[in-house]
Amino acid sequence: MPDTISLKEGKPAPDFCLFDKENKEVCLSVFKGKNVVLYFYPKDNTSACTQEAKSFSKNLETFAGLDAVVIGISPDSCESHKKFSEKNDLNIILLSDPDHRVLKEYGIWKLKKMYGREYMGVERSTFLLSKSGTISHIWRKVRVKGHTDDVMEKLKEIS
Numbered sequence: 001m002p003d004t005i006s007l008k009e010g011k012p013a014p015d016f017c018l019f020d021k022e023n024k025e026v027c028l029s030v031f032k033g034k035n036v037v038l039y040f041y042p043k044d045n046t047s048a049c050t051q052e053a054k055s056f057s058k059n060l061e062t063f064a065g066l067d068a069v070v071i072g073i074s075p076d077s078c079e080s081h082k083k084f085s086e087k088n089d090l091n092i093i094l095l096s097d098p099d100h101r102v103l104k105e106y107g108i109w110k111l112k113k114m115y116g117r118e119y120m121g122v123e124r125s126t127f128l129l130s131k132s133g134t135i136s137h138i139w140r141k142v143r144v145k146g147h148t149d150d151v152m153e154k155l156k157e158i159s
Contacts (some may be wrong), residue, residue: 007107009137013038013129016102018073018095021081026071026095029133035068035159036129037151039142040108042122044076044084044094048144052124055148057090066155067131073097074122108140128154 007014013036017027028036039056041049056063056070063070070092076084081094095102103109103122112121124144128137128151137154139147 007127007135007138009135011135013127013133013135014102014105015133016105018097018102019078020096021078021085021094023078026093028071028129031069031071031129032133033131035066035131035136035155037063037068037070037126037155038106038129039070039072039124039126040103040106040122041072041074041124043074044080045087048124049074050084050088052142052144052147053084053090053092053094054088055144056092057088059148059152060091062152063155066152066159068155069093071095073102075100075103126151128158130158 015029017025020026041052043049053072072092073095075098076096078096081096097103100109108123108125110123112119124142126139126142127135130136136158
């Protein structure tokens with residue numbers, strides 16, 4: 001597992017393989033030659049996560065026009081992703097990381113606090129990967145409102 005400190009702009013994005021909502025293995029390396037919007041979110045069917053997924057889905061044609069694919073990753077199961085996608089008409093790729101392997105590799109499985117309680121969870125983050133597979137931009141502690149637009153603007157800059 002790479003040191004997450006080395007995950008910064010200009011560095012290669014760690015490759016991984018995870019399963020999608022159809023229980024099919026998807027590897028990041030298959031998308032080499034395309035820009036990749038790799039976003040990490042805490043949980044299917046929660047308010048902010050649903051809003052974020054719908055926003056990326058709604059703008060998928062624009063991302064495709066910028067030669068980019070959108071991939072969302074959370075600890076939820078493949079079955080949860082399938083239900084989440086169907087319920088919200090999502091057309092983005094959602095991958096399941098129930099053992100938190102990729103979440104840890106990308107440095108976003110963190111100690112969080114809510115209402116005085118500490119727990120491990122996903123720090124909402126997005127990595128924009130260039131066609132060569134390097135990290136072009138990182139957004140950490142993402143606020144959902146306006147985030148899709150920010151990602152599209154940055155993508156236009158690198159395209």
